[in-house]
Each structure stands twice: as C-alpha cells, then as structure tokens.
Amino acid sequence: MIPFSDPSASYKAHKKEIDLAIERVLKSGWFVLGQEVEAFEKEFAVFHNESIQSVGVANGTDAIALCLRSLGLTQGAEVVTSSHTAVATIAGIEQAGCSPVFADIDPSTRCIDPKSIEQVVGPSTRAIMPVHIYGQPCDLKSIQSIAQKNGLQIIEDCSQAHGAEINGEKVGTFGALSAFSCYPTKNLGGTGDGGVVLCKSLETAEHIKSLRQYGWNNERESIKPGFNSRLDEIQASILRVKLKHLSTDNRKRRAIADQYDDAFKDLPIILPQRSINELHAMHLYVIECENRDSLLKYLRNRGIGASLHYAMPVHLQTGYFKRIRGSTDLHNTESFYKKNLTLPLFPEIGQEAIDEIILGVKRWFEEK
Structure with a gap:
C-alpha cells in the first residue's frame, strides 16, 4: 500500500x-x-x-x-x-x-x-x-x-x-x-x-x-x-x-503537487488553489470530485492509500453536534465534505508511486 x-x-x-x-x-x-x-x-x-x-x-x-x-x-x-x-x-x-x-469556509481556498x-x-x-x-x-x-x-x-x-x-x-x-x-x-x-x-x-x-x-x-x-x-x-x-531540511522538503512537496496538477488538469477535479503571492506548504494534497467514495475505494483496491481529511467536519461529530454557535450555517463546509479526497504526498515518495497514483486516478475516470 x-x-x-x-x-x-x-x-x-x-x-x-x-x-x-x-x-x-x-x-x-x-x-x-x-x-x-x-x-x-x-x-x-x-x-x-x-x-x-x-x-x-x-x-x-x-x-x-x-x-x-x-x-x-x-x-x-x-x-x-x-x-x-x-x-x-x-x-x-x-x-x-x-x-x-x-x-464557514471559502470554497476556493478551503x-x-x-x-x-x-x-x-x-x-x-x-x-x-x-x-x-x-x-x-x-x-x-x-x-x-x-x-x-x-x-x-x-x-x-x-x-x-x-x-x-x-x-x-x-x-x-x-x-x-x-x-x-x-x-x-x-x-x-x-x-x-x-x-x-x-x-x-x-x-x-x-x-x-x-x-x-x-x-x-x-x-x-x-x-x-x-x-x-x-x-x-x-x-x-x-x-x-528536520528544521534544517524543512524548506527543501516543502519544495519537494510542491514539486509533487505540480505533477498532480499537470496530470489532473483536464479531469473534472477541483485541485488545490495556489496563489502567486502565497507559498503553499502542501502538507496535504486534497482534491474534490463527484462520487468521491467510489474513487476512494478504487484507489485503495489498487494499493493506493488515499484518505479523507477529514471524514466529518467537527460540528457534525457527536461530541460537538448542535452545541457550538455557528454550526447551523456552514453550507460550504458541508458541501466540501461530500467531495474531498487526500492523495499520498510526502517528500520521500518515489516517482514510481507518483506515477501509479496518477494512473489510478485517470483509470477510474476512464472506467466509470
């Protein structure tokens, strides 16, 4: 995996x-x-x-x-x-x-x-x-x-x-x-x-x-x-x-994200936003797509550890449900959680794994 x-x-x-x-x-x-x-x-x-x-x-x-x-x-x-x-x-x-x-969140930046x-x-x-x-x-x-x-x-x-x-x-x-x-x-x-x-x-x-x-x-x-x-x-x-290597590792993260962005740019996927005046740390590479659960299952069956960050927003979790002010008007947040999917990304991931992840996502769109 x-x-x-x-x-x-x-x-x-x-x-x-x-x-x-x-x-x-x-x-x-x-x-x-x-x-x-x-x-x-x-x-x-x-x-x-x-x-x-x-x-x-x-x-x-x-x-x-x-x-x-x-x-x-x-x-x-x-x-x-x-x-x-x-x-x-x-x-x-x-x-x-x-x-x-x-x-609520801004749907473009999350x-x-x-x-x-x-x-x-x-x-x-x-x-x-x-x-x-x-x-x-x-x-x-x-x-x-x-x-x-x-x-x-x-x-x-x-x-x-x-x-x-x-x-x-x-x-x-x-x-x-x-x-x-x-x-x-x-x-x-x-x-x-x-x-x-x-x-x-x-x-x-x-x-x-x-x-x-x-x-x-x-x-x-x-x-x-x-x-x-x-x-x-x-x-x-x-x-x-690790602090001595942080900037280099973050550059590696962004380079991997660049590969994903380029590979998925023509697919019906919402990709992470990156602005010219900002430097994204790319802690997680999170996409949005319809039928997210189907793609998640497909990738995992192919040995790709796709994940959800997160499976549920805090305001809908049992320990916080209906007890925090502002919980009733979070349309953008709740809409995002129906589509979010995290793809593997870390500085040490190999090119073979990156290629397999890209192939897996593309194959799902071809086969569905």
Missing part, C-alpha cells in the same frame, strides 16, 4: 543526523526542557523572523490552549474558527475554557471565509483563530481588518503550514500568537508529540514558559495556575535536524 504519509521515510532520509542527535541527548543525561529545547526554540523563531519568540510545548493542542491562556482568554470568551479542521483546534480552544464559534467571520462575531467574541488548512495560507489581510475593526486578537493555527508564506512573510507571524503541532506526520514532525507557540515579545514568551510548567517562577513556586506541557529533549533534538 502506498501510504498517504510516511514519517518513517523522513527518519530514514535523515537517519545519520537524527541518530547522532538522539545519542547526544542520551549522553547528556538531561531529558526535558534543556539545552536542546532552548536551541530549537531559538532556531524555530529565527526561521520565521528575527524579532519572533518561540516556546516549545508538549503538543499542538496545548499550544492553542496556551496561546489563549496567555492572552487572558478563558471562561466565556468566544473564539471564531472553522469547523473544517482537525478536532485538535476545537479541543485546544475548549481546553483553555473558551467557547469556539464556527464560521480556509475560513472572512465574510462568514463578520457574520458570527458577537458581543462575547474575543479572538479569531484562522486555520491554514492543508498548508494553504488564509486570507489574513481581510482577517486582520476584521480583527482591528472589532477589537479582536488573532491566533493562527499553523499546525499544517510550517514554512507557508504570504508575500514572503511566513504564516505564524501575522497574529498576536500562533500555534504549531510537530506530530510525526506534519511537515516539521518529530517521532512523538510536540508543539510550538510563536509570540512577539520576550515578556509573552516568559509568561508562556511559566504556564507550560505549573505556573512556576524561577524558584519553582506556582505563582499562577498552569499546565504540564513540556517539550522533551529528544523531540527537540530531532526537530532541530
């Missing part, structure tokens, strides 16, 4: 560097929040912007919650976001004690629609959390205008968009804060859980560093309620290795 993603291939591609990094940590005898985490935080910050601060945390869900907590947003504060996202986005908002509110945001902003709304879904940057210029008009904070969910850009500026640098997941399947992924918060001041970074470890000060006194959300040294050392 050709997998839609293969974290083990990433390890094999950088095996020598990763093995040396892990050995360095094991020899050091320090395994949580040490020199590797500090070095990764500095390198990840500089990767985005010299003026940015970075804080390593346990996972992307915690990163979202810590962003909100650091802004003082807790019980009763509404955060407008998209139902078209990994459920972790919503879990992180609720973990902070905030209330998610759903806005990202949150600024017009829909305006329609759901209410008296309790305190923030907007745009999700750069699949590596596609959101329309942050319009979102920034809405936020400024309504006195709202922006927290970017960049968990699928490591290295994506808008007009040469990396996503994660536009909002007050941003959250990243470093789960193994991400463009920048470890061999376990990990997450990062980006912020714009040393003071905010120190506040989040306190929150991630029980609200401790330097004397290990809890001066505020906090979390246990610590990035371990082994994951940090691996992420340091």
